[in-house]
Amino acid sequence: MNHESSPAAPAPTAGRKPRVAVLFGGRSSEHSVSCVTAAGVLGAIDKDKYDVVPIGIARNGQWVQVADDPAQWSLASGAMPEITASAEPVMLTSRDTAPELVVAPAAQVPQSLGNVDVVLPLLHGPFGEDGTLQGLLEMADVRYVGAGVLASAVGMDKHFMKVVFESAGLSVGPYAVITDRQWQQDAEAALQRAASLQFPVFVKPARAGSSMGITRVTQPSGLRSAIEAAREHDPKVVVEAGINGREIEVAVLQGRGTEPTRASLPGEIAVQPGEHQFYDFEAKYIDGAAAALSCPADLPADATEKVRELAALAFDALGGEGLSRVDFFYTPDGELIINEINTMPGFTPISMYPQMWAKSGLPYTELIDELLFLALNRKTGLR
Template identity: 75%
Template structure:
C-alpha cells in the first residue's frame, strides 16, 4: 500500500504531520508500506518511512523535498504500478499498489482531484470519493448541500473573485450586515489556514484579502454563540448506516488563542482540551450523532469524516462543517474521539484500509 502525503496546498505541513502519526501506528507486519511524498511543486517521490522525519520538531514545519527521482503511477490499464524515474537511469518498479492512503489536506489532495486520478488509474483508496471530497472541501457548496438535507447552518455570505473585483463595497455591505464577530474564511482551505476573526468592520477588507491569498472565493460567517461539538464518522459495513463516535467538545484553553486556530490545532498541544464524551443531555448526544450521520450521507461520504457543530444556549445544533480527511496528528480530534469510543488508533487505521479494499473504483 502507498501512504501519500505532502502536496501542493498550504496544508502541506499538516499533511506531513498527519503522515507521521499514521506511519508510527500502522502495522508494518501486515502492510507493505510505500511512503510517497508530494513536494510543493507537485513532484511525487519515494521518501523516508521514519515518522520522526515528518513530525513537528521544535515547532519547525516539515516539508517534502524535491528529489532527483520522481515516482509516477502507471497509466496502463489495470497496472496499478508505481514506477520511479531518474535522469540517466532506467525506470525501476516500486511494485503494484493495492490501496492508497491519501493523507492530503486542502486543494490538490482533499478536494476530489487526487481521488479522480486514482479512480482513472483503477486504484482503491481510503476516504471520500470525487464528489464528496469536492463538496466537503468547498464551504459554500457544503452549506448548500447541508441545507438541502434539512440541516441547520449559520448565517453566511459568499464573496466570489468576480464580485470582489467588480464591486468590493457591495461585498463589504453584504458581509457587514451579518452579526459580529465574523469569521472570514477561504472557501476551499482547511486547518484554519487564512481564517480571520473580525470584530471591527474596518478590519473586514484586510481579512477578505488575507483569505484570498489561499482562495479567490471567500466565505464570511456570522459568529455563533455556542459550544463546539464534534463527531467522528466511520463508514458502515455493506449496507449499514455510518458509525458515529461519542460526541466530543473542544475547549480552547487560556494562553493566547481566542479560537481554535492553526496553532491550537497542531502546534500547541496544551491549547485545546477534548472532552469525550461531551457533557450533553442523552437526547442531545443522540441527536448530534444522528445529524452527523445525515451530514455524512448528504455529501455521499465514504471512509471517514469529522462533522463539527455548534450547540447553542437555546438548544439548537447548527452544523459548521464536514472534514472528509480529518487530521491524524497526535493531538487531532478524530482519532481521539474514536479511541475514547472504544476503537484504538491502530485498529481505526486497519478498519479504514479494509473499507477501502472492499470498495470498488468507478460508479458505486
C-alpha cells in the same frame, strides 16, 4: 472500456500483505500539516499486516519516494516538515494487472517500486482533499481511503457544503460568499453584504483547512483586511456570522457493506484562556496546552444522540466514504447548527478524529486498519 461496468481492481495476491502507498505533503498551504498526519500513521500502522510505501508530494506537485521515518515528518524538531523535490520522481501507472509505482530518473530506464493495492491519501486542502487527487486515482483504477471525487470537492468548499447541508434539512448559520469576480468588480458591495451579518464574524478561505487564513472580525472596519488575508489562500471567501454556542465534533466512519454510517461519541473543544480567541492553527498544531478535548461531551442524552444522528446524515448527504469529522454548534437553547464537514481530518494520534474514536472503543491502530479494510473492499469506478 466502459468504466461503469469494469471489474473491480484486483485484490492482493493470496499469501502476501496488501501494499499500501501512504501519500502525503502536497501543493496546498497545509503541506506540513499533512506530513505531521503521516508521521502519526507511519508510526502506528500495522506493518506485520501491511507492506507500507511512503510517497511524498513536493509543493511543486512532484511525487517522490521518501523515508519511512515518522520522526522526520513530525514536529519533534520544532520545524515544520517539508517534502523536497527529487531528480528521481515517482509515477503511478495503470497496468492490466494492478496499479504500479515507478521511479523515473531523467534519461534512465524507469524502475518499478511494485504494485499498489490501496492508497492512503493523507493530504489536506486543495490538490489533495478536493477531488483532484481522487480523480487521478479513479483514472488509475486504484482503491483509496476516503471520499470520492464529488464528495471531496463539495466537502472542501465551505460554500457548496452549506448548500448540500441545507438541502438535507440541516440547520446552517448565516453566511455570505465573496467570489473573486465579485471582489474584483465591486469590493464595496461585497463588504456591505458581509457587514450585514451579526458580529463577530469569521472570514475564511472557502477551500482551505487547518484554520489557515481565518480571521475573527469584531467590527466592519476589519473586514477588508481579513478578506484580503483569506484571499491569500483562496480567491473565494466565505464570511460566517459568529454563533453563540459550544463547538461539538463527531467522528464519522463509513459502515461495512450495507451497514449504516457509524458516529463516535461527540467531543467538545475547549480553547484555554490566553492568546487564542478561537481554535486556530497555533492552537491545533503548535501550542499543545491551548486546547483540550472532552469526550464524551457534557450534553443531555437526547442531544448526544441527536448530534450523532445529524453527523451521519451530513456524511450521507455529501455521499461520504471512509471517514469524516463533522462539526456543530450547540446553542444555549439546545439547537444544533452544523458548521462544516472535513473529509480528511487531522489524523495524528492526538488529533480530534482519532481521539474521539479511541474514546468510543476503536483505538488508533485499529482505526487505520478499519479504514484500509473499507477501501480494499469497495469497488473502483462508479459506485
